[in-house]
Amino acid sequence: MTRTTLPELLAPAGDMSCFLAGMAAGADAAYLGLKNFSARAGAENFSTTELARMVDLANQNGRRIYVAFNSLIKSGDLLSAGRLIKRLQRDAQPHGLIIQDIGLIDVARQAGFEGELHLSTLSNISSSRDLKTVQDLGVQRVVLPRELSIDEIRKMDEEAPDDMDFEMFVHGALCWCVSGRCYWSSYLGGKSGLRGRCVQPCRRIYKQKGREGRFFSCQDLSLDVLVKTLCEIPHIRSLKVEGRKKGPHYVYHVIAAYRMLLDALGTDDWAHAKKDAESLLEMALGRPTTRARFLPQKETRVSTPDEPTSSGMLVGKIQFEKSDSGRPSWPFIKPRIELLPKDLLRVGYEDEKWHDTVPVTRRTPKAGTCSLRLAKHKMPKAGVPVFLIDRREPGLVEILHEWEKKLEKCRKVESPLVEWHPELPRPVRAKRQQDYHVRASLPQGRETRAARSSMTALWMSMNSVRAVSRTFMPRISWWLPPVIWPEEQAMWQRLVIEAMRGGSTNFVCNSPWQISLFPHEEGRRPYITAGPFCNVANPAAVALLAKLGFDAAFASPELTAEDYLALPRQSCLPMGMVLSGWWPVGIARHGMTLVKANEPFFSPMGEGFWGRNYGRNLWLYPAWPMDLSAHRQELEAAGYAFFARLDENLPPNMPPVKRSSEFNWNGSLL
Secondary structure (H helix, E strand, O other): OOOOOOOEEEEEEOOHHHHHHHHHHOOOEEEEOEOOOOOOOOOOOEOHHHHHHHHHHHHHOOOEEEEEEOOOOOHHHHHHHHHHHHHHHHHOOOOEEEEOOOHHHHHHHHOOOOOEEEEOHHHOOOOOHHHHHHHHOOOOEEEOOOOOOHHHHHHHHHHOOOOOEEEEEEEEOOOOOOOOOEOHHHHHHOOOHHHOOOOOHHHOOEEEOOEEEOOOOEOEEEOHHHHHHHOOOOOEEEEEEOOOOOOHHHHHHHHHHHHHHHHHOOOOOHHHHHHHHHHHHHOOOOOOEEOOOOOHHHOOOOEOOOOOOOOOEEEEEOEOOEOOOOOEOOOEEOOOOOEOOOOEEEEOOOOOOOOEEEEOOOOEOOOOOEEOOOOHHHOOOOOOEEEEEEOOOHHHHHHHHHHHHHHHOOOOOOOOOOOOOOOOOOOOOOOOOOOEEEEOOOOOOOHHHHHOOOEEEEEOOHHHHHHOOOOOHHHEEEEOOOOOOHHHHHHHHHHHHHHHHOOOOEEEEOOHHHHHHOOOOOOOOOEEEEOHHHOOOOHHHHHHHHHHOOOEEEOOOOOOHHHHHHHHHHOOOOEEEEEEEOOOOEEEOOOOOOOOOOOOEEOOOOOEEEEEEEOOEEEEEEOOOEEOHHHHHHHHHHOOOEEEEEOOOOOOOOOOOOOOEOOOOOOOOO
16 A cells, blocks of 8 residues: 555644634644543533534635544433434534544444544554454544554554554653553542543652652653654554644644645755744744654653653743732742733643643733732742743734634534434343452462352463463453553464463453454354453443454443443443452553652652553552442342452552542542
8 A cells, every 4th residue: 555645634623713723724634522522621622513614614625624522421421422423413514523432433323423433542442453343343543542653553554454544643742641541530539531531640749769750741742853754654644733722822833833844745845844843843832842652763751750841931930029018919920031912821830739820911021020910829939930831922813813704704503402312232131140350360279269259360461371271271261451562462362362272261351452362263252351441331332342242341440330330231241340459540651760660659649559560561550449349239239240359469568558449439420
């Protein structure tokens, strides 16, 4: 397969001014969220009537609009999600939906959506074997994980079906954990990253043995001139800029820089364009940047623990003058650059609870006095840094005004409510099954007797598979990891086949796409369960798992009591759940910088955590386990057929465990 056209340049749009900034800067497409079901709930987002005008404007200018419908969908959300998609198709006809929840693949088509279906990076398509599986479900594009290197992307490209598109991030914020495998924010307070509510606990300062730093706070990804390499890969059809919570200044400058680079490919202007683009990116007011894992021979750190990774340009530090009464006056800064009306300043760093944002109300020359009107409860100390995080330079304001006039001429629609109901398979009344005891190591001695009361489960690895005897192999349930990277897929398929030949018949996949690792020969099919990392939260997702060939499924551990209790009665497969044990708050591919694995570290609130390397990934655990055992009888009555307990070998110097967590059982899963 060879490339015939450049990939599209895809701009973020968190509000209307950012959408217009991306269009004005030369984006080929924009992605945006609605008021509900968006993975950036903190952005302003859009109504369906606004979206209709935006799609009209895009069509008039040869551009495309994709709606990010990439939120975890609970059972109670399913009806409203389907009706909203039906309204999208009737009123706006966006060119594609970006979805995370696999249940929406069928829901979107049932609701009549005619555009493309794209799987979000939160869906964790991380190896080439996944691609044929998702294509068979009607998906046209996948968003690749940010953790992939250029060699891994090339491998996926070589093995991809001809008509499968790749979308990949080239610029913007990085998450320390793998997308779709982070539960940190949810575990600490019910604000789920899978629901667009992440409070970014990774940005905080942590301590370990007297050393402190922002160990998990990532710099921004910037591939800039490396797009020249990406444009040689045929399946890459879209280069994506992250930033739906950024302002129009950021969007305009970043998109303009990448537009300049793409347009200069293959011309004599490349060197000049490269220099100008780098200058534009420096003006964009983002964070310090990194190539991350993109160049395997030059892998760079994604975090700098001893340095802040805040966005924006440092423009000054807080000062006070004494008033006549001797009390401090309002704070002010002496800016290092000229400040313009409507510039937006942030006082302090993003991970500090008291940080605040304040608009500039009048022009302030360099080294002039800019007074800051802040709430008294957020009054900073002298010396606190102040950052410019967005600005409205006159030239950009004029450009946006011209595009606003174009938007005004676009069609306006009413968007009345619609009726829609999902078509779901008949729910199953499942019999009780054996529970899983997921052990950190093989049971020994007396442990083997206790193991007979439940099915012994082990995390699959080359060592664990080869350590189990043929006598014991049929009694083992093998749990696959939450992420399999491109260079690992052949190894995992060999291990699956080796375990099956040894007599194993029970497997738990922790990504829906891992079903492709199992052979399809008659008479050889094992019992396969979709594991808790599949993030199953609604009956449509369960129905799609059944279509893929799963025999049972675990519910997402993030659910509330109401959501847990509703799911089994609606589902066409036997349902299970993690009842107790050590649930990780995140899975990462990045190694810990200046923090040791198997050693506790602590948050500013005194919360303990520890990390452990399993294979190519680092698992982060809280120092207190989850435990819903008190609700077991209620859950059995609701229809749950099996439960799991997750064991771990704790680090030797961990503080005593004094509490457990019911995760979001009593919460609202925001």
